Amino acid sequence: MEELFTPMRLGALELRNRIVMSAMTRSRAGEGDTPTDLHVEYYRQRAGAGLIVTEGVQPSPAGKGYCRTPGIYSRAQIEGWRRVADAVHREGSQIVLQIMHCGRVASRSNKDDDSEIVAPSAIRCNQKIFTDTFGLMDMDEPRALDTDEIPGVVNEFRQAALNAREAGMDGVELHCSSGYLPMQFLSSNTNQRTDRYGGSARNRIRFVMEVLEAMGEAIGFERVGLRVCPGFEYNDIHDENPVETYGLLFDEASKLGLAYLHLVRRTFPKVDNYALVKERWRGNFILNNELTGEMAAEAIRSGDADAVSFGRPFIGNPDLPSRLRRGIPLSGYDVAKTYTPGPAGYIDYPVAS
Numbered sequence: 001m002e003e004l005f006t007p008m009r010l011g012a013l014e015l016r017n018r019i020v021m022s023a024m025t026r027s028r029a030g031e032g033d034t035p036t037d038l039h040v041e042y043y044r045q046r047a048g049a050g051l052i053v054t055e056g057v058q059p060s061p062a063g064k065g066y067c068r069t070p071g072i073y074s075r076a077q078i079e080g081w082r083r084v085a086d087a088v089h090r091e092g093s094q095i096v097l098q099i100m101h102c103g104r105v106a107s108r109s110n111k112d113d114d115s116e117i118v119a120p121s122a123i124r125c126n127q128k129i130f131t132d133t134f135g136l137m138d139m140d141e142p143r144a145l146d147t148d149e150i151p152g153v154v155n156e157f158r159q160a161a162l163n164a165r166e167a168g169m170d171g172v173e174l175h176c177s178s179g180y181l182p183m184q185f186l187s188s189n190t191n192q193r194t195d196r197y198g199g200s201a202r203n204r205i206r207f208v209m210e211v212l213e214a215m216g217e218a219i220g221f222e223r224v225g226l227r228v229c230p231g232f233e234y235n236d237i238h239d240e241n242p243v244e245t246y247g248l249l250f251d252e253a254s255k256l257g258l259a260y261l262h263l264v265r266r267t268f269p270k271v272d273n274y275a276l277v278k279e280r281w282r283g284n285f286i287l288n289n290e291l292t293g294e295m296a297a298e299a300i301r302s303g304d305a306d307a308v309s310f311g312r313p314f315i316g317n318p319d320l321p322s323r324l325r326r327g328i329p330l331s332g333y334d335v336a337k338t339y340t341p342g343p344a345g346y347i348d349y350p351v352a353s
Contacts, residue, residue, distance in 0.1 A: 001293060001325055003300040008050070008307065010284045011222030011259030013094050013170055015050030018300055019321045020309035022262070022288050023053045023098040023175065023227070027068040027339040028346060033058070033112070035070050035080035040087045041347045045318035047091030050307070053225075053262070054084070056100025056175050059160035061115035062153075063181070065102025067132045068341065072097060072160045078167045085168035096171040096225060096259075097164040099157060099215075103181030104142040104190070105235045109133050117142040118153070120185050120207075121192040126236045130339070147195045150207065153181075158214035161224070171223030171259055172215060174208070179235025182208045186245055189238040201241070205249045212256055221257045225286075228261065230276060231268030242271040250280035260284040262309065278304075293324040319351040328352045 005017045030036040043052055058064045058071045071077045081097065088095040104119035109131040119142035128136040145153065161172045176182040184190040185207035191198050197206050216224045230246040231239075239245050250261070261281050265274045266289060277285065287296075287305035296308040314320050316333030323330060337345025 001297050001327075003297045004293070004308070004321075005325060010051070010225075010286075010307065011171070011257070012220060013051060013096070013223070013259055015094060015307065016092060017050040017321060018307040019049045019296075019324070020262075020286055020307050021046050021049040021052045021314045021320075022309040022311040023055050023100075023173070024311050024315070025055050025066060025069065025339065026346060027066060028341060029068045029070040032074060032076050033064065033069065033071040034074070034076045035084055038343055038347060039070070039080070040083050043084050043095065044087040044091060045347060046314055046320070047088045047093035048319060048321040049093055049314075052088055052093055052095040053173050053309070054095065054097050056098050057160070059099050059101055059156040061111065061113050062118055063101035063156070064111055064115070065106035065129070065180070067110045067130065069100075072099070072163045072167070073156075078163050081164070081167035081169065085170075089168070094170045096173050096223075097160075097167070097169045098173040098175050098227065099160050099164075100175040101153075101157070101181040103184045104139065105129070105179055106139060106142075107131050107137050108140055109137060118145050119143070119181065120145065120190060120197065123190055123192065125179070144193075147197070150197060154207070154210045154214050157211045158218045161215040161219045165219050165223075171225065172219070173225040173227050173262060174211060174215065175227050176208055177227055177229040177232055177264060179232075179237035182211065183237055186249070187237050187239040188241075201245045201248050204245060205252065208249060209252055212253060212258065216256055216258070222259050224258050225260045225262055226253060226258055227264075228273075229264035229266060230273040231266065231271040232264065242268075242273075243276060246271070246273070246276060247280045250277065254280075254282035258283060260286050260306070262286040263288060265289045316349045318349055323352055326352070
């Protein structure tokens with residue numbers, strides 16, 4: 001297990017250990033989609049990780065998809081995240097803000113304003129989404145972005161990165177998985193465009209590359225991470241040739257000098273995404289998905305990954321790194337309270353004695 005507890009550097013991020021807390025939607029944002037005292041305590045409790053990646057945070061009102069998710073575009077939101085970052089830093093950990101624009105994965109019932117739902121193409125996500133007002137609902141059909149609007153959306157990500165740094169975050173992670181806007185541009189079923197952002201794989205990776213470049217130029221590429229899961233079809237997403245699409249993306253993104261690539265490892269009929277990363281990605285690499293402590297340590301020991309991330313185990317085990325180091329069995333968590341408002345199932349899990 002000691003392999004997990006050696007210090008390391010991911011770009012500009014100095015980690016005291018190689019354990020990363022991955023992003024998890026928890027739906028506890030307060031009025032105005034702001035972080036609250038609950039967020040401060042939640043992240044502080046889990047700051048034994050070398051690096052924390054926050055839950056997905058919308059860069060603009062249009063980027064909001066789910067109920068009670070936080071943003072990073074208003075003054076109140078920036079100040080709320082500053083309190084979170086300060087609490088994590090006092091515990092000795094690093095923290096990056098995951099930027100998540102949901103695109104077509106959205107319902108107007110989850111928005112507090114009249115912001116539109118936008119996507120690469122006007123193709124509705126054929127899934128349901130939870131709303132506080134009406135329960136599960138069909139998702140709304142998005143409006144296709146005009147070509148001349150796309151630079152403005154790219155700038156939303158750039159400004160979100162600047163706002164994250166103003167809030168004291170050590171960097172940002174682009175959420176490019178789970179069927180959200182960046183993945184919608186990458187994928188052949190959601191991107192039916194005929195301009196320079198659609199058609200060929202090179203055109204379909206253009207939006208993601210422009211976003212990475214904009215954020216990197218704003219805050220430094222060594223403070224920008226990229227989260228992917230090639231082949232994942234969550235939220236009604238599908239790409240005809242993920243090996244071609246993501247292979248090209250990895251080739252091009254490797255040239256930027258990003259802090260890291262964060263992979264949700266899975267094997268799908270059309271792609272073994274771990275094998276693709278090992279073949280085409282050049283740079284720091286965080287491995288995620290259903291790892292045990294022993295599996296994580298072996299990944300570091302063998303050189304299969306530079307760092308490892310855990311998601312759900314951190315919910316019921318705020319002291320996860322300590323438990324792994326001491327060989328203490330991990331606790332479960334209350335699934336029914338994963339996304340419910342309030343402290344229950346959020347900040348009330350005990351640490352091991």
